[in-house]
Amino acid sequence: MADRAGYRIASVVTALGASLLLLFLTLPVAQLVAAAGLPGLAQLGHDAELRDALVLTAVTASAATLLGMIGGTPLAYLLARRAFPGRAVVAAVLDLPIVIPHPVAGIALLLALGRQSAVGSGLLALGLRLTGSVTGIVCAMLFVAAPLYLSAAREAFARVDPRYEAVARTLGDPAWRAFRRVTLPLAFRGLVAAAVVMWARAISEFGAIVILTYNPKVASVLSYDRFTSYGLPAALPVAAVLVIFALIPLIALRALRYDRSAAGL
Amino acid sequence: MITVAGLSARAGSFRLADITFEVPDGEYGIVIGPAGAGKTTLLEAIGGIVPVTGGAVTLGGRNVTALPPDARGVGLVYQHGYLFPHLSVEANIAYGASDAAIGRELSRRLGASDLWGRDVRSLSGGERQLVALARALARRPAVLLLDEPFSALDPRRRASVRRELRAMHREAGFTVLQVTHDFAEAGLLGDVAILLDGGRMLQAGSPEDVFRKPASPYVAEFLGAENVFGGEVRVVDAGPADRTGEAGVADRTFEFRTTPGGFTMIAVGDAVPGPAHAVIRAEEVVVSVAETASSARNVYQGRIVEMSASGALVRVTIDVAGTPLVAALTTRSARDLGLVAGMTVHASFKAMAVHLC
Known part of the structure; x- marks a missing residue:
């Protein structure tokens, strides 16, 4: 009897704790969308700056994600499959941008890619400016979001049993062809999910971008700019639209996961 | 012919050490040993899947120790089949075959023809093993490495597949090295028996000799x-x-x-x-x-x-x-x-x- 009562109390406490956390996480966002969602969407029709900021956010996040996939996929495969000295150190270093504060990431990028740096001045001489430019936004997004892609892609490759590749190799495939014909298709859903996570992280980035490139403005910077320049009422519709925008990759991710579990993978 | 001379290999923390034996051309070798003996690692070392750290592997008179798996001319069938789940049964069997008709003929002989239209993910363990065997054979390998390939088949099917494989082996003249836990299978199929334990070879010889004259208690x-x-x-x-x-x-x-x-x-x-x-x-x-x-x-x-x-x-x-x-x-x-x-x-x-x- 005492056991059953204890179990009931524990259940109630757990449910209460979970409900409070859920409320805390959803209430601000729900309130924001409820208060300014429709006006924000309506504002899209006549606010060209907001439209441009959203397009710029989508384009730069997509470019950063593409670069992350191109560079990150082979690296994620290597980290998942090959044992080499210092692998743990490489993996930890690659995760570093996830844990450092994002303004700090922006400062580090400014130091490495700014006009005063060797890389920044060299690229500037070639006509490529990394601060105060679209390239700068892509760099900031790539820096903070690529580690998420790498981590998820590494997991996706690690989930594919290496013996599939072994069989493909004995069936006459050289390493690259076995990767293309077997490993890549089997890890594909995981890689797409990793890319969606990276894209979602990129569109929500603010700290690193604002230090590297204030103008042109991405949606997060525009929201901040309206808040500091015109106050909360001006920032609300922009913020609400950004939340709705951010829901797109989340829904895509859920759909992918549902599809994956439905496929039995 | 499979010639393994002083072979050492590593798979994770497991080590295979100083393995030496020979399976003559066209003969059927059997690897037996308790779980964790290194039987699968031995097959993988011969197939070029795990790195060889010492010794040599010679297949058909050619030293293949430094060659990648795709250049060794081996077929490998794992116990769990490892059928490619994103491909159909037909595409799996045809994966490494030069001629799709070969795959069809092999499937017929192994009793797997009715599986052609099935989704790989719907196959039972035994059916997977049949398809994996047909897939490996369809490439016409000179050496076939089998890791408990019949373990999920029911006894009747196992006997018929075993008979058919033995017949194909005699006709095509490829050399086989098969891992088994089944001593009866070892006696029925094997020309050469290799006994492993703890990554080391305890005895090699004809199954008759290994069973009648064991090297140790x-x-x-x-x-x-x-x-x-x-x-x-x-x-x-x-x-x-x-x-x-x-x-x-x-x-x-x-x-x-x-x-x-x-x-x-x-x-x-x-x-x-x-x-x-x-x-x-x-x-x-x-x-x-x-x-x-x-x-x-x-x-x-x-x-x-x-x-x-x-x-x-x-x-x-x-x-x-x-x-x-x-x-x-x-x-x-x-x-x-x-x-x-x-x-x-x-x-x-x-x-x-x-x-x-």
Whole structure:
């Protein structure tokens, strides 16, 4: 009897704790969308700056994600499959941008890619400016979001049993062809999910971008700019639209996961 | 031909060390050993899947130690099949084949034709094994490496697939190395048996030799020999070999006394005087109710202490001077003799049936 009562109390406490956390996480966002969602969407029709900021956010996040996939996929495969000295150190270093504060990431990028740096001045001489430019936004997004892609892609490759590749190799495939014909298709859903996570992280980035490139403005910077320049009422519709925008990759991710579990993978 | 010379390999923390054996061209090699012995790692080292850290692998006279798996001409079938889940059964079988018709013909012979239209993910374990076997064979490998390829098949299907594979093996002349836990399978299929344990090779030779003349008491017990006795060997008759230096070892006669106490038995063959083990397979022990005249040189009287039936066989444990001696009889024989626990019987076996190691 005492056991059953204890179990009931524990259940109630757990449910209460979970409900409070859920409320805390959803209430601000729900309130924001409820208060300014429709006006924000309506504002899209006549606010060209907001439209441009959203397009710029989508384009730069997509470019950063593409670069992350191109560079990150082979690296994620290597980290998942090959044992080499210092692998743990490489993996930890690659995760570093996830844990450092994002303004700090922006400062580090400014130091490495700014006009005063060797890389920044060299690229500037070639006509490529990394601060105060679209390239700068892509760099900031790539820096903070690529580690998420790498981590998820590494997991996706690690989930594919290496013996599939072994069989493909004995069936006459050289390493690259076995990767293309077997490993890549089997890890594909995981890689797409990793890319969606990276894209979602990129569109929500603010700290690193604002230090590297204030103008042109991405949606997060525009929201901040309206808040500091015109106050909360001006920032609300922009913020609400950004939340709705951010829901797109989340829904895509859920759909992918549902599809994956439905496929039995 | 598969020639493995001083092979060492590493797979994670597991190490395979100093493996040496040969499976002649077109013959069927069997690898046996307990779980964790390194059987799969051995196949993977031969196939080029795990890195070789020492020694050499020669396939068909070509040293392939440094070659990648795709250049070795081997087919590999894992116990779980590892069918590519994103491809159909048909695409799986055709994956490495130069001609799709070969895959169809192999599927027909292995009884897997009806699986062609099925989704790979809906196949049972046994069906996966059939498709994996057809897929490996469709590439026409010179060497086929099989890791318990029939383990998920029902006994009837297993027997027919085993027969068909043996027939294909004879027709095409490829060399096979198969891992199995099934001693009957080893005896039925194998021309060469390789026994592994703990990453090391314990014995290699014909299945008959490995089963009848195990290299150590451990091998004997692993291979299911129920009568393994520790004791002392003494030469009774050195035979003409020692007298003239020409005759074969089979002419030498030994006396083996089990320790502690126990009984004495006569053995012939080759042995070194001193501490040793005697192995007598239970099938070699004949049980009779009355002492009968026979050519067996080892005849004992004892009391039945235990009888246990297993399928068509009965294992009868007879106490001979305080030492248990196990005999395997058919259920029918045991019934005809009226054997029951507590009964006094005679147990006999030939001197040739005693293997000293």
